[in-house]
Amino acid sequence: MSKIAIALSLTVCALSAQTNASRVSGPPRFDLTAIDKSVDPCVDFYRYACGSWIKSNPIPPDQAMWGRFNELADRNRDILHEILEQSAKGGAGRDTTTQKIGDYYAACMDEKAIDAKALAPLEPELARIRNLNDKAQLAGEIAHLHSAGVWALFTFSSGQDFKDSNAVIAQFDQGGLGLPDRDYYLKDDPKSVELRQKYVAHVARMMELAGEKPDRAKAGADTVMKFETALAKGSLDLVSRRDPEKVYHKMGKPELAALSRAFRWNEYFAATRAPSFDAINVSYPEFVKTMDSAVEGTSLADWKTYLTWQLLHGSALMLPTPFVQENFDFFGKTLNGTETMRPRWKRCVDYTDGDLGEALGKKYVEKTFGAEGKTRTLKMVDALEKALGEDIDKLDWMTPATKQQAMVKLKAITNKIGYPDRWRDYSSLAIKPDDALGNSLRANEFEFHRQLNKIGQPVDRLEWSMTPPTVNAYYDPQMNNINFPAGILQPPFFYNNVDDAVNFGGIGMVIGHELTHGFDDQGSQFDAHGNLKNWWTPKDSEEFHQREACIADEYGGFSVAPGVFVNGKLTLGENTADNGGARVALMALLNTIGSSTSKIDGYTPEQRFFLSFGQIWCENARPEALRNLVLTDPHTPPEFRVKGVVENMPEFQKAFSCKPGQPMAPVHACHVW
Numbered sequence: 001m002s003k004i005a006i007a008l009s010l011t012v013c014a015l016s017a018q019t020n021a022s023r024v025s026g027p028p029r030f031d032l033t034a035i036d037k038s039v040d041p042c043v044d045f046y047r048y049a050c051g052s053w054i055k056s057n058p059i060p061p062d063q064a065m066w067g068r069f070n071e072l073a074d075r076n077r078d079i080l081h082e083i084l085e086q087s088a089k090g091g092a093g094r095d096t097t098t099q100k101i102g103d104y105y106a107a108c109m110d111e112k113a114i115d116a117k118a119l120a121p122l123e124p125e126l127a128r129i130r131n132l133n134d135k136a137q138l139a140g141e142i143a144h145l146h147s148a149g150v151w152a153l154f155t156f157s158s159g160q161d162f163k164d165s166n167a168v169i170a171q172f173d174q175g176g177l178g179l180p181d182r183d184y185y186l187k188d189d190p191k192s193v194e195l196r197q198k199y200v201a202h203v204a205r206m207m208e209l210a211g212e213k214p215d216r217a218k219a220g221a222d223t224v225m226k227f228e229t230a231l232a233k234g235s236l237d238l239v240s241r242r243d244p245e246k247v248y249h250k251m252g253k254p255e256l257a258a259l260s261r262a263f264r265w266n267e268y269f270a271a272t273r274a275p276s277f278d279a280i281n282v283s284y285p286e287f288v289k290t291m292d293s294a295v296e297g298t299s300l301a302d303w304k305t306y307l308t309w310q311l312l313h314g315s316a317l318m319l320p321t322p323f324v325q326e327n328f329d330f331f332g333k334t335l336n337g338t339e340t341m342r343p344r345w346k347r348c349v350d351y352t353d354g355d356l357g358e359a360l361g362k363k364y365v366e367k368t369f370g371a372e373g374k375t376r377t378l379k380m381v382d383a384l385e386k387a388l389g390e391d392i393d394k395l396d397w398m399t400p401a402t403k404q405q406a407m408v409k410l411k412a413i414t415n416k417i418g419y420p421d422r423w424r425d426y427s428s429l430a431i432k433p434d435d436a437l438g439n440s441l442r443a444n445e446f447e448f449h450r451q452l453n454k455i456g457q458p459v460d461r462l463e464w465s466m467t468p469p470t471v472n473a474y475y476d477p478q479m480n481n482i483n484f485p486a487g488i489l490q491p492p493f494f495y496n497n498v499d500d501a502v503n504f505g506g507i508g509m510v511i512g513h514e515l516t517h518g519f520d521d522q523g524s525q526f527d528a529h530g531n532l533k534n535w536w537t538p539k540d541s542e543e544f545h546q547r548e549a550c551i552a553d554e555y556g557g558f559s560v561a562p563g564v565f566v567n568g569k570l571t572l573g574e575n576t577a578d579n580g581g582a583r584v585a586l587m588a589l590l591n592t593i594g595s596s597t598s599k600i601d602g603y604t605p606e607q608r609f610f611l612s613f614g615q616i617w618c619e620n621a622r623p624e625a626l627r628n629l630v631l632t633d634p635h636t637p638p639e640f641r642v643k644g645v646v647e648n649m650p651e652f653q654k655a656f657s658c659k660p661g662q663p664m665a666p667v668h669a670c671h672v673w
């Protein structure tokens with residue numbers, strides 16, 4: 001979607017999401033045993049903070065990477081698992097929330113029933129595509145697929161107007177690819193070429209599983225590759241998509257129609273049952289022209305092949321075992337290096353969270369999150385906001401005029417902690433105990449209409465875009481708010497009973513990170529009201545961009561494999577947020593504890609702060625997953641999230657007595673916020 005979501009850490013994709021139950025025991029303590037004292041912290045602080053953890057926590061075979069986020073997600077998932085097993089027992093007297101989550105989970109877990117039905121539940125959808133007899137019917141069918149969560153050709157939803165954050169308008173975005181990003185279709189290094197060959201083989205096998213003869217499946221896969229490559233060529237790259245001005249083209253329906261005469265827009269919009277609207281943001285008009293050629297120049301037979309593939313791909317997770325296995329073999333194993341599939345219950349817990357997140361989340365919160373957690377978090381948010389205010393005030397590169405605007409924006413940031421004040425109403429969504437695929441398709445339909453029905457309505461400022469058990473947090477530039485799900489307000493981010501230094505290095509840094517997103521390469525372009533509007537003097541803007549360029553260069557020098565570098569521009573916003581977040585979290589800590597230097601476990605408060613910060617990022621990752629990550633994820637791999645920050649902090653160098661010129665104390669440091 002063109003909505004800019006700025007999260008602390010992305011799960012790479014649903015297929016490589018995270019867990020290993022065998023590791024679950026109580027919440028880990030602030031972890032002195034993670035440290036590797038044989039390493040000099042001034043030479044490699046990441047190895048110093050995490051070295052022993054890294055050695056004693058190999059990646060489980062069913063994971064692409066394994067870190068502290070995963071440990072916590074595992075503990076949360078165990079709680080969800082218990083809730084769902086209980087809810088699935090059925091019987092009279094279940095409330096409707098329990099019925100929905102219990103039946104969804106039970107249907108998902110019933111692999112035998114799913115396998116026994118084979119492709120029968122998908123057959124009506126396959127038949128619709130088979131029975132198309134004219135390209136004039138394409139728009140209606142694509143609308144139908146979109147409502148089922150199958151994003152063929154493009155995506156359509158709603159979102160706040162970038163330049164009028166009180167208005168919700170229609171949103172059109174590029175899409176229609178099976179691989180994670182357009183670059184996978186366009187790069188011609190040997191790895192990319194090999195990956196494409198394997199993708200084509202995967203598409204062919206999925207078609208064979210759906211009953212196609214091998215030679216026709218092979219030809220069909222080539223058709224899909226050709227079609228998706230054309231869409232990829234017409235798509236905007238990820239770095240450009242970070243610039244809000246480049247993805248904002250508000251227009252009326254006639255202007256959209258002029259970009260593609262071949263696509264029957266009126267039929268499409270009518271079939272989506274979207275409320276009537278005048279304004280639509282077309283993220284990248286060039287893509288619509290590409291789409292036009294695709295509609296014009298592709299035969300009906302080839303369209304059927306492409307749509308069938310997209311349908312199989314989009315529903316694979318709820319299909320019989322051979323489809324699930326084939327889907328994992330490509331997206332889990334080939335793309336991310338994961339060796340084995342996760343146990344079914346973990347996947348079904350995640351799918352329930354994905355489709356009924358605020359029903360399951362309500363039960364999770366009742367079990368886990370008390371008023372105390374909210375109060376303590378709010379106190380830390382206050383401390384962090386105050387510290388960021390002081391930081392802005394002290395900046396030597398910004399003039400008073402811009403500082404004043406920055407303070408207006410900072411003061412306007414609102415926060416949401418734990419869970420929604422008003423829970424989503426799923427009463428119109430039918431969930432059956434024996435219809436896994438149907439439940440998933442209906443949940444997608446529910447979500448599709450929920451999004452479209454916002455068009456023309458007042459903005460819902462109570463809404464969350466993450467579910468309560470999620471181990472993550474986000475800043476929303478159009479809402480100008482920061483959001484912390486209950487799932488992350490736990491160890492190793494937040495402890496009820498450790499010294500402040502550890503909590504400020506953990507959740508304090510997370511809060512600082514989200515606040516700083518309001519002032520990164522994207523956030524800085526939105527004002528206090530969430531509108532895309534310049535509030536900078538030209539001189540200050542230039543100074544800002546110079547300092548951002550320093551961060552982009554620094555991170556662009558980090559290498560994850562020979563010849564494979566972090567993309568400094570793609571990760572610029574996250575790295576800015578990490579650097580600003582750590583700096584203001586440390587300021588907030590020092591404001592809180594005063595000049596206390598008393599040691600605990602042999603470490604000063606500052607040292608414990610940096611160790612806590614470093615240790616939330618302890619992780620092992622497979623080379624395939626890292627390669628995938630640097631291509632698609634705006635977050636830098638964990639090792640460099642830690643090094644990249646401490647290298648820029650004189651406070652770190654002082655805390656560990658590093659000498660200028662040592663690897664963690666380079667002569668040229670970057671400083672934005």
Ligand SMILES: [Zn+2]
Pocket residue numbers: 006007008009513514517574577
């Ligand atoms: Zn972030």
